[in-house]
Amino acid sequence: MGEDAKQQLRSVEFDDILKKTLNFITKCNEIVVNSDNDAFTIEIESDFRPKRVRLTKRMPGEQAKDSRPPDPITRFRVEVYRSVIDQITSSLEKRFTVNRAIILDTSCLDPQRFNDGVIPLGSFDKVA
Secondary structure, three states: OHHHHHHHHHHOOHHHHHHHHHHHHHHHHHHHHHOOOOOOOOOOOOOOOOOOOOOOOOOOOOOOOOOOOOOHHHHHHHHHHHHHHHHHHHHHHHHHHOOHHHHHHHHHHOHHHOOOOOOOOOOOOOOO
């Protein structure tokens, strides 16, 4: 269960999400523009605002250079999207990997498996 979710999460591409999001924003803006209601005066921005690149102070003799991607989309991909995906993946791993044996044991209680009439060997070892 947890492994399938992690595989699906890894297969999601940022470019696909970006295209679908831009398509959604375009459709929403068209609805707002075409509506007769004056209450809809909001327009959703479809691009990231460029930010000033901030330089960090370096100590004398320091060789490392901390740099951020200058492109706003690349910066969002690196700083937000990847960190969210990593957090979700680690949360799934923390919750499901530790309890994998118990989840496998209790999966025999799924009503769809009752038609087999056979309980797999080794079932309920951890639960019992």
